[in-house]
Amino acid sequence: MIESGEKERLKELLRERLIECGWRDEMKSLCRAYTRKKGRNNVTVDDLVHVITPKGRASVPDPVKAELLQRIRSFLASTAT
Amino acid sequence: MYTNPKPCKHLADYKLRHGLSGYNLLQEQIRTTPSGKSSVKNHQTEIPRCCFCNGYQKRLYLCLICSSISCSSHTLLHSQCENGHDIAVDIERSELYCVLCCDQVYDPDFDKIVMLKHLMDLPRSGNGVDVSAGRRSSKRRRLCSALELDLKKTKQLVSMRDLRAKSCYPLGLRGLNNLGSTCFMNSVLQALLHAPPFRNYFLTGQRNHEVCRKRSSDRLCLLCDIYVFFSAVFSGDRTPYSPAQLLYSWWQHSANLASYEQQDAHEFFISVLDGIHENGVKARNTGECHCVAHRVFSGQLRSDVTCMSCGYTSTTYDPFMDISLNLDTGNCPSTDLANKSLKPSDNTYVSTLLGCLDLFTKPEKLGSDQKFFCENCQERQDSVKQMSIKRLPLVLCLHIKRFEHFPVRRMSRKIDRYMQFPFCLDMNPYLSSSVVRNRFGNRMFAFEGDELDTSTEFEIFAVVTHSGTLDSGHYVTYLHLKDQWYKCDDAWITAVEEEVVRASQCYMLFYAQKMLYYKANEDLVCQPVSPRADPFLPIAGCC
Numbered sequence: 001m002i003e004s005g006e007k008e009r010l011k012e013l014l015r016e017r018l019i020e021c022g023w024r025d026e027m028k029s030l031c032r033a034y035t036r037k038k039g040r041n042n043v044t045v046d047d048l049v050h051v052i053t054p055k056g057r058a059s060v061p062d063p064v065k066a067e068l069l070q071r072i073r074s075f076l077a078s079t080a081t
Numbered sequence: 082m083y084t085n086p087k088p089c090k091h092l093a094d095y096k097l098r099h100g101l102s103g104y105n106l107l108q109e110q111i112r113t114t115p116s117g118k119s120s121v122k123n124h125q126t127e128i129p130r131c132c133f134c135n136g137y138q139k140r141l142y143l144c145l146i147c148s149s150i151s152c153s154s155h156t157l158l159h160s161q162c163e164n165g166h167d168i169a170v171d172i173e174r175s176e177l178y179c180v181l182c183c184d185q186v187y188d189p190d191f192d193k194i195v196m197l198k199h200l201m202d203l204p205r206s207g208n209g210v211d212v213s214a215g216r217r218s219s220k221r222r223r224l225c226s227a228l229e230l231d232l233k234k235t236k237q238l239v240s241m242r243d244l245r246a247k248s249c250y251p252l253g254l255r256g257l258n259n260l261g262s263t264c265f266m267n268s269v270l271q272a273l274l275h276a277p278p279f280r281n282y283f284l285t286g287q288r289n290h291e292v293c294r295k296r297s298s299d300r301l302c303l304l305c306d307i308y309v310f311f312s313a314v315f316s317g318d319r320t321p322y323s324p325a326q327l328l329y330s331w332w333q334h335s336a337n338l339a340s341y342e343q344q345d346a347h348e349f350f351i352s353v354l355d356g357i358h359e360n361g362v363k364a365r366n367t368g369e370c371h372c373v374a375h376r377v378f379s380g381q382l383r384s385d386v387t388c389m390s391c392g393y394t395s396t397t398y399d400p401f402m403d404i405s406l407n408l409d410t411g412n413c414p415s416t417d418l419a420n421k422s423l424k425p426s427d428n429t430y431v432s433t434l435l436g437c438l439d440l441f442t443k444p445e446k447l448g449s450d451q452k453f454f455c456e457n458c459q460e461r462q463d464s465v466k467q468m469s470i471k472r473l474p475l476v477l478c479l480h481i482k483r484f485e486h487f488p489v490r491r492m493s494r495k496i497d498r499y500m501q502f503p504f505c506l507d508m509n510p511y512l513s514s515s516v517v518r519n520r521f522g523n524r525m526f527a528f529e530g531d532e533l534d535t536s537t538e539f540e541i542f543a544v545v546t547h548s549g550t551l552d553s554g555h556y557v558t559y560l561h562l563k564d565q566w567y568k569c570d571d572a573w574i575t576a577v578e579e580e581v582v583r584a585s586q587c588y589m590l591f592y593a594q595k596m597l598y599y600k601a602n603e604d605l606v607c608q609p610v611s612p613r614a615d616p617f618l619p620i621a622g623c624c
Contacts, residue, residue: 012116044184046153049140 006075010068017064027056091167091179092186095145098165103145104194111175113199115392117520119175123148129172131155142169142178156180174522192524199521203392251562253280255314256321256572260328264571265346268556269353270324271569272543272591274314275560276476277601282373283311303356306330321572331356346545346556347403347480347589354378354402378402380474383513386447388455389463395456398471403478403589408498409436434479434502434590442469442511469516473508475597477539479590484551495551499586502541504561504579506592509537539592540599547588559585563602 018024034051035043088096095103113119121143123129130137131152139152144159145168151159160167160180168186169178175195179186253274257267273279306327313322331349334356357374369375382401387394411430444467447453452461481500486493509515518524544559558569559582568577593601 008114012114044182045178046183049153 004079010071010075013071014064014068017067018060021061021064023056023059023061023064026059027052030055086187088188089179089182089184089186091181092177092188094165095168096188096190099146101190101194103168104191107143107145107170108194108198111195111198113202113392115387115389117199117392117522119195119199119522121170121172121175133158141172142180143172144169157183176522196521196524203394250319250567250574250576252317253315254560254562254567254569254574255319256569256574258321258323259571260323260325262343263324263328264556265344265349266324266328266331267571268545268558268569269346269350269589270310270327271558271560272545272589273353274311275542275562275601276377276591277542277593277597278475279373279377280311280601282377283308284315303330303334303353303360307357334359343552343554345484346547347405350478350589351402374402375400377476378474378478380470380477381472383469383471385467385469385517386453387465387467388453388458389465391455391457391462393455393457395453402474403480404441404470405480405482406434406437406441407482408432408496408500409440410498411436432498432500434500434506437481437500438508438511442467442516467516467520469513470508470511471513473512473535473537473594475594477506477508477592479592481588481590483547483586483588493551495547495554497586499584501583502544502587502590504541505595506539506541507537508539512537536594536596538595540595541590541592542598542601543591544582544585544587545589545591546585548586556588557585 030052031048034048038047107121110121110123111119112122128137129141129143129150131139131141131154132149133151133155136152136154139154141150141152142156143150144163144166146166147163149159150172151169156169156178157180167180169180170176171178171185177186177188177191178184257270259267310322310324310327331353335352354374358370358372370379379400379402382399382404384397384399385394386396409432411432444465447464447466449463453464454460455462455464483496484493485496540561542561544561546557546559547554548557549555555570559577560567560569561582566577566579566582568575568581
């Protein structure tokens with residue numbers, strides 16, 4: 001799926017959906033809050049990734065998950081040998 | 082603000098030893114999607130994997146020295162194995178990463194190289210970004226123009242004393258009588274009276290009404306009437322003034338709006354500026370207009386339309402005298418997510434001015450009925466539009482669209498939603514330089530038109546508010562003079578606390594460039610109460 005470029009396309013679609021429903025903005029404000037609490041100079045990208053990842057995964061809206069799953073399924077079905 | 086962060090020790094070391102060679106080698110491998118994301122792809126078919134664990138699902142980093150790939154768990158291991166291999170690139174995002182600091186790092190040289198590759202790959206002509214050096218000459222001209230409208234001569238006015246002055250209110254505060262549903266006019270006039278460069282123009286006699294050709298031939302001249310109006314308001318006389326002549330003059334200009342019905346304050350504002358423009362000195366055919374209305378209020382908007390298939394961007398520039406903003410309501414556009422979205426359509430979301438400005442500069446997908454004809458693809462494509470501010474005016478007027486018109490249903494309604502607004506406003510994030518820069522991710526690179534010495538900080542000086550319904554409502558203006566807020570309700574002027582202003586329902590917000598605002602306030606000297614004044618004489622204008 002990666003080789004055909006489908007993964008990249010699906011990632012783009014996912015990105016669009018997550019922006020549209022406000023998920024990205026929510027993650028942004030979580031990062032800001034964390035950074036403010038720790039102090040700007042005491043935070044690294046790795047820190048943020050570790051802190052945000054579980055929250056992010058948990059808060060993806062169900063319709064978005066459903067849509068992506070559906071597309072992956074149909075892609076796999078269409079390329080099944 | 083875009084000051085370059087200092088490189089960490091490891092990045093600095095790397096630069097010393099390797100200079101730009103690593104970046105240059107990388108350039109070839111960078112690919113950019115139409116949406117603006119740059120990634121490193123060395124082979125089309127090969128899937129990048131971590132050289133330690135063979136994993137491919139975490140963030141992957143490419144070592145700038147030996148090009149080996151490690152995942153986020155193993156970058157440190159690589160650095161331990163190979164001395165000095167501390168700097169890597171996030172493959173998916175083309176962003177620099179320091180392994181020892183475990184953090185993203187920034188280098189303008191690197192970003193420049195990524196950007197150049199991106200631009201080279203874009204379809205020719207109209208890629209939306211020009212990497213040439215900024216053009217300074219027009220900017221300098223604007224600064225000079227601003228200083229010209231300066232206050233030197235206003236100081237002379239201040240020394241004039243009028244025995245009729247009875248309070249220690251600042252100059253230029255005078256009630257305006259309502260001549261029959263004319264609060265829409267009064268409210269805007271109060272704001273114009275205190276727009277720093279606008280005020281100075283009329284008070285310092287730059288408008289020489291003695292030699293006005295129109296007046297001498299007994300015709301109406303809007304500019305002269307405004308001059309007379311300014312003189313009257315700043316005379317020191319505090320009794321409420323009736324701007325009848327000005328009203329009449331304006332009716333002549335905007336015949337379609339001449340009536341005793343309540344009008345829209347914003348329409349009046351635009352119409353007055355238009356009248357000033359037409360009555361003023363005829364501008365040269367090319368270049369900017371130098372009438373006072375344009376010099377004070379005009380700015381430039383940039384509109385970018387990007388084809389979603391190939392990334393080709395078409396850019397246009399349009400002048401503006403004010404910006405009309407839709408209220409941000411916090412609702413996400415995809416209504417099918419409404420039930421399960423993160424923000425349940427709640428009434429607790431507070432609209433803010435910054436939210437409205439964010440909405441204004443947000444990339445907007447054009448509907449399928451508005452497909453844009455892409456020069457590069459030579460066919461109509463789905464596209465994304467984004468607005469930004471190319472050049473800020475000296476005085477920024479922001480209009481909140483509270484009146485919704487539905488021509489189909491022949492109905493109009495007013496949106497009463499409260500909107501929070503700041504007293505100090507930094508417009509930097511909404512400039513074209515910032516907005517365009519953000520399209521390319523976290524890049525530290527100066528773009529064309531990066532107006533480094535133009536201030537983006539504004540101070541509020543007037544708020545026009547509306548209360549009531551569309552048909553029967555009332556406009557009131559709050560003025561911010563010398564750290565004190567004044568409520569101007571037609572003929573009645575009272576000092577109020579800032580909380581009152583913050584809680585008001587704003588319709589038009591007037592911000593002046595910070596420097597101009599503070600300079601203007603220095604001149605509004607309070608005149609002490611004259612000892613000979615009769616303290617018991619009622620003053621209808623000021624309470």
